[in-house]
Amino acid sequence: MPIISLSNTYLKRLCGIDKEAILSVLPKIGSDIERIEEEHIDTEFFPDRPDLYSTEGVARAIRGYLGIETGEEIYTTTDSGITFTLDENIKSIRPYFGTAVIRDLNFDNDAILSLMGLQEALHWVLGRGRKKVSIGVHNLDVITPPFFYHAVSPDTSFVPLEMEKELTMREILELHPKGRDYAHIVSHLDLFPIITDAHDQVLSFPPIINGELTKVTADTKNLLLDVTGTDERAVTLSLNILCASLMSAGGRCERVRVDDVLLPNLNPSVRSVSVDECNALLGLSLTPDEMITILEKMRFGAELDPTQVDHVLVRVPCYRADIMHDWDVFEDVGIGYGYENIPSSLPSVATIGAEHPIMSALSRVRMACTGLGYIEVMPFTLTNTKLLFDAMRRPPHPGVLSILHPIREEQSVFRTDILPSLLDLLRMNKHRELPQRLFCVGDVVIHEQTLQKLALVSTHPGADFSESYAVATSLCHELGIEHIVQKGSDPAYIEGRLADIIHTKTQAVIGQFGEIHPDVLREFDIDQPVAAFEVMVSQVLYPFPERL
């Protein structure tokens, strides 16, 4: 989530209340306050509310929540007479487009910072790093309509923002800091997106950089907005949020003609929602009028639906990204009512609790192991083939699961056995007192199937085959594992000092026990003999788990 910096003086001016009152209301509308400074409050809002990513948007919500100004903000737009033409050649590259003219701004430094912060946050959250949406803000007074959005050769040149000389678009991707940051979005294209005016002056190279020509300063009075992208919904929302914010900052919005459509469309969308359904979801018993009051506090337009009993007609402001479903409206009713005011109680749902059979079996395994004096450990399940196979002198398991993009080589496969992790823990605890007896029971993955294994290790100067045999026999008895013991050949153990455990029912080898091979011990930097036992628990204590 982006951190939004709210100017204290600006917020105070927009809300008309003091800092303390602002701080007390912020958490209730879903903000996580990160830092409180003399000049500004740094705060986070959830990614479903990008309309709160500007000081103006937060002020709008606070004023509503505190009842200073409730109901919807009306966004009246007039026609600018300006047209924007989209060339066919852009429609396969970055097809979605939004624009608006904002006039009569009286920018101060706080308002400019808020606009820049909003632009950045939208680029990140809705734009996913400018890929889906990017925004340009231009000084309208230095350019001449009509405007064109089209695709041109990368050799086209102009003076980009913060530069003094002309660069080709290709050079911008190499030389300009923003060009380098976002080159990956366009570098594969044959033609690059560009916005130009009637005199072929370059406004912007979306989604990379604006031209120096249209740079916005505190003296700028009239703006042209461009929003380009690959996701229609995100483009429209970004445009609406920007317009709403700039109108809250004192601007007047004018529509621009784009291919026979007038943009922006700041009209609310309308939903008729059921009061009963809302009450049933939240556990409240609001009357329609109470619900309307709360919705207005949350800056919706709301009135009784004349066509349906117990329904409220909700006008959802154009900047609300998150209202996809009636329940999204009801959540706002809950927040407006105050989560702390919703009575919390336990319903009478008649159910009988039951342990999962696997978890119940594993609990018994733990009981048996601790009874033998072993201490449980819970190592990571992600490991690497070096530890899992090479250090164990074992050939790689054909069923081992590899992670496609591991962060580190050390954690690049899912374990097929637990014993190597136990030896690794003995290594980490080398300086601790002996004897050390450890066990772990948990998931392994073999051929994409999640199974459970149990492993035990015992290390001390007298640890030997007999000890492992005794432990294995005892555990098999306690866990009801009918088995026979046969000479084994697992290279992780000393030849002649290990055995395989054969499951009587399936005749499958389900485990091994014995003395760990000294070469393996040296790989794990262990100085004392280790008696070990590992056995498959799945299918032995319970059927193979169903795939869930």
Next chain:
Amino acid sequence: MVYELSLNEKRLLVVLAELSDDADADEKGAEPILLGEKLNSSFEAVIQYANLLESKELCTVERIVSTYIMRTAEGEQYTIDGLPERQLYESFDVHIPMNELNRHPLAKIGIGWMRRLGWITIQDGIVTKSAAPISDLEQALIHINDTNDLDPKISKELLKRGLIQENEHVSYLIRITPDGQSLAEQGLDLREELGTLTSEQIISGSWRDQPLRRYDVTKQPKRIFPGKIHPYQQLIDEMRHILLAMGFTELHGDVIQSAFWNFDALFQPQDHPAREMQDTFHLAGSRSLPDRWEQVRDIHEHGGETSSTGWGNRWDPEVSKGIVLRTHTTCLSMQAIAQHPSPPHKAFCIGRVYRREAIDPTHTPEFEQLEGIVMDGGVTFGHLMGYLREFYTRMGFEAVRFRPAYFPYTEPSVEPEVYVEGLGWVELGGAGVFREEVTAPWGVSCPVLAWGLGVSRVAMLRMGLRDLRELYQSDIDWVKSYPLISTGGM
């Protein structure tokens, strides 16, 4: 004053009392070797008994440390063969070219010393002998055993050359105290004491004839520890028992999940950042889609038959077939709902989940998550908060409060916070009512309350850990000594 003395202590005391009759010996104190001969015990045993008596103020033990000088092995060898400079001096006649002398194995040490002692002169690469009287070092080394007061300058030089070493000699003098004297005079029972009781002694009753050795309760035994379930697993089991007692059924499932169950069924849009390679462990391979996948597609694309608008983008079944290491256990809850679409249903799961995070003290790529769902007609958001309050109270958190939150698959959403002494309000998990977009494809018509909780966060609070890795790469001493019933913490 009653003294608890072992037989050995008593025997030592008696011998000390006898010796002290000789006034001269009393003044001087008794040497352990002499006492050992009388008691037929080793030197070390005598010291041990004496220390025990001293702790009861029945005798005193004086520890005397003296140092002495002796030759090292190298020093011994040179005493026989001569010092390197002497050997080198003897190795040639009057003149020798420098480069030839350099070939002698002792040249490195010897030449410098010969020059320092003035035994030779070197001119134009030729070494010429002068006189070589016995040096002070040679003198001192030969007579090292005859003298104790060596010239400090010479002893320093010999030490530096590693020819002699300083050794410590520790001796003891043991003296009886007046208390010990009077105790011995009272007479001591010197019969053999019984240590370990034998079966024969118990049956025959012969134990009555001999005193039983008494033990000193102030001496701590060697610490032993029981076999133990890991403290973290104990916490997990505590949570499981709370939920089982609250009537929840436990779930368990595969760590490998299709993107369909892990993301799509939870209404996570296919371009959601959490699905990307940076956040999720993707695996090679795929799984087929379950029945009713078309309903999930419709929900994503346009909201299906609900009041939802959906995400508005095309939904790709191929993306959904990909497999991942589960990023949450919510995918198991979803499958439980799909399998049991009719209420009532209460289920929970505590399982390991996987996120593509680099390891640091507060992040590990695998960790445990608790997940609970309640599905029944008539359950409300207020009930969800009721369940959360109940669960956290049973976990020992007394104050619980709720804040608005956002999760892609719940609406309304809430973040519970608990009050922890010293930390304040701590966010502990997330919860909400499953969106209709999540439940509708499976024909579920009643609300489903859901909540999740990072179990390792509770573990850190409960056990006072500062590093999550302690849970997975545990110090065995910590596991051994962490008590089953902890009085500290929450």
